[in-house]
Amino acid sequence: MILKELFHFNDYLHKQILDGQTEINGLTFDSRFVRQGFIFFAFPGTNTDGHLFIADAVARGASVIVYSDPNISFPAHWRVSWIRVDDVRKTMAQAAARFYEHPSREMRLFGVTGTNGKTSTCFFLRNILEENGSACGLMTTPKNIIGPDIYEAINTTEESLQLQANLRMMLDKGIRQAVLEVSSHGLALGRVEGLFFDAAVFTNVVAEHLEFHKSFEHYFSSKKKLIEMVEQNNQKSYPRLAVINGDDENCRKIAAGSHLPLLTFGLKPDNDVTALEIEYFIDRTKMIIKTPWGKEAAQLFLPGYHMVYNALAAAATASYFGIAIEKIVQALQTTRHVPGRWEVVDAGQDFMVIVDFAHNWHGLENTLSFIKTVVPGKVITVFGCGGERDRNKRPMMGQTVARWSDVCIVTSDNPRHEDPRQTAEDAMHGIHQCKKEIPVVSQIILDRREAIAYAFSLARSGDVVFLAGKGPERYQVYHDKIIRHND
Template identity: 35%
Template sequence: MLASRLIKSLKFKQVVPEKYDDFLVSAVTQDTREITQNSIFIAISGSRIDGHTLVNEAVKKGAAMIVAQKKVACGDRPVVYVENTNRAMAILSDKFYGSPSEAMRMIGVTGTNGKTTVTHIIEEIFREHGEKTGLIGTMYRRIGKKIYPTKNTTPDIITLQRTLNEMVKQDVSSVAMEVSSIALVQGRVWGIDFDIAVFTNLTRDHLDYHKTMANYAHAKSLLFSQLGNGYGAKKDCKVAILNVDDPVGRKLEEDTAAHVLTYGVKHEAMIRATNIVIHSQGTDFDLSVFGKKQHLKVKMVGLFNVYNILASYAAAYTAGLDSKEIISTLTSFKGVKGRLQLIPTPLGISAIVDYSHTPDGLLNALETINDFAKRKVFCVIGCGGDRDHGKRPKMAQIALQYSDYPIFTSDNPRSEDPQKIIEDMLQGIPQNSDVKVIVDRRAAIEYAIEKAQPSDIVLIAGKGHEDYQIINGKKNHFDDVEEAEQAFKKRGAF
């Protein structure tokens, strides 16, 4: 695409000089490492690095045009001045990659907990329906069966548009995508033409970034207020799928002009679960869809997974899939790696690995386990470094109240002192409480599994699917499932 045609998509701009030699654009990027000859470099003022200071480096590497919001000097290279380079980046990347979200069914899922599970269930439903699918989220990006690594739950807008473009090339028809609150605030989904937006729930998380729960709730609301926000939006109707058992879900009905489909357990909803029975092998419940009931036996355990199933059913139902097809997938789906992932052993001791890194997530996991635990429950738990300090004592209190043997350890301390993080967790815990502190996570897991007796359950919480641990800024391989299996081997289980 010619540069002149591409920047024409920016309605308000100043080009200096006005006349320049046109060229075919090879890439649009804000990352100097991605620059090739005839790239357009977008200078973004980030929290750590100001891209305006990298303009000369970009020019040396082959950038033929600069997009900036501050005065820059870059020799004879044309500069496109705009008010907001983040917005310009969203518009330019959408145009450069051919507005790929308009060519597919886009389903965005937001909320504190459940995003990963819901997107995986949705993807599985559409795949079993015979469609080629795409998935973007915390664990990876997936196109069909091919997996690509990801750094953030929601990628930067250029990576996202590039990924969607590749999905279009590979004939993907439906995309299930996790949409984080931080990405919404930072405009990382500007220009993505969502057809269906799903809200799971809102509990404490990311307050190191959002500062208040009100700000956090507002961030989530952006997905629904911007529903159908593409720069060349499709004419199909947009649908907001809302959990009305969560007060924020009720509020979101006021924040969107889209059609609304509600789901829930406690309150009346268009799609509802009743008569819920939770057991160690799964969950049974009655599914009511606009008053029409049928009984389901699913392999996923826990009340929170009932909510995940309802949200997924609602998304597929909205897309027009047959109810029998949807239910067929729901009843066979076994879950997602690191989400209440069971590690059974011939010793009669079970370890469960779960990505419960928020107070509500931990509470959900422990309440679910307590519903079917026959004896004692061990809980190995830590809190991440360089994140919300306020949730640390809350996590500790939940572990103390809902498990028999809480063991406080490291999660991802990042740049913080692991011992200091545990001290934060211990605030508010009575001094005579039966809490074990083992800073080394491997040792903590080994201790719990060594002490557990037949019919006990060991919950290893916080990291879930993650296969690394960051200590002093260094990323080391560490997988809770692998560590649990090694600890069981020492007891002669395998």
């Protein structure tokens, strides 16, 4: 593809284009991956600023630099085109869509967002779509699945270059539908700009990532962008749809005023898709799924109240697109593993060990309240609070864990550049508040491996050790070091 096909030059006031016919061989925002004929997009990131690597990108053969810093100047001897823009990420997303020839225009694209439950809902929905006989791609927090190929994901929602490349690979393999987990960061930072979504699924919306969004209003408006993107997608023949958790007030607010067809799911009887005669067990849930198109008995082997909601979200979406309730139930029953979500570890011990990604008060409330209800023995929870993340939620996490656990062991969870002792003490404030009302044992053990070992030493037959927060992650982040760790 040539340069002038990627950019409308008249849209940019500040530019130097040496040759609009320049052949573009690739796009990247990492100077280490620049090759001859590449476009390098420079923008500030979490840990560094891409503008610092412009010279390196030029030395490696970049043909074009897209940047935003007005203080950057280009030496006369650099034979490179450049474009200065206000929003590099948005420009990069638009260029990526053109470079990969707008793959989402040629496929049905489901976007799933919410505070908790996104990943499980994505796995449920993909399995239903595949059970119906059509291959389906998947892009989520733990992994991306493109036909037989499985790739680890870097972010919940990848940068636009990777998203568009993945969708193009899917099309090249004959895959014409995909389920995409869409984070608030992905929406706020424009990573999903240029994608044509056919359905927006909202699992729930509670305050989260306020260290990034600064306010719930910004978080809320970022989430709402997904439904707006579906509304703006009028270039495809697929039906469009919004699916929301009808039991969640914020989800209802997000959908208010939308002209899209709307389906609600939840446990209240006024929802379009709901569950009846629910029976909860520690290893499964039995229920009847009721939709406007029929009802069917089902079993989920990923247990818990929250998993019922996730399954209903997927069932509602699939039902609207014409998939029979029998196939929906079959797919839900065969979904027995979502990486890092309710992963039971059985090494022959006489107590239960569960590894789960629950990493905020809402997720901890959902999982621990369920465990406490169905387990006869003690609940021993190991958890930590992420460093350099919203400090205000740490006492809430501690209070939630204490409310539903017999033993709380506070440890580290990606401290980053923050003192892990501080993150633990913040959580302990919430635990101490709960101790005023109910008896609970608590301790800080900052070494996560030692904390887990101590939890095991306390456990007896019939108890549950719940390892919260890390899920499928295989590392701990201390300062600038990544240390291998897997719960």
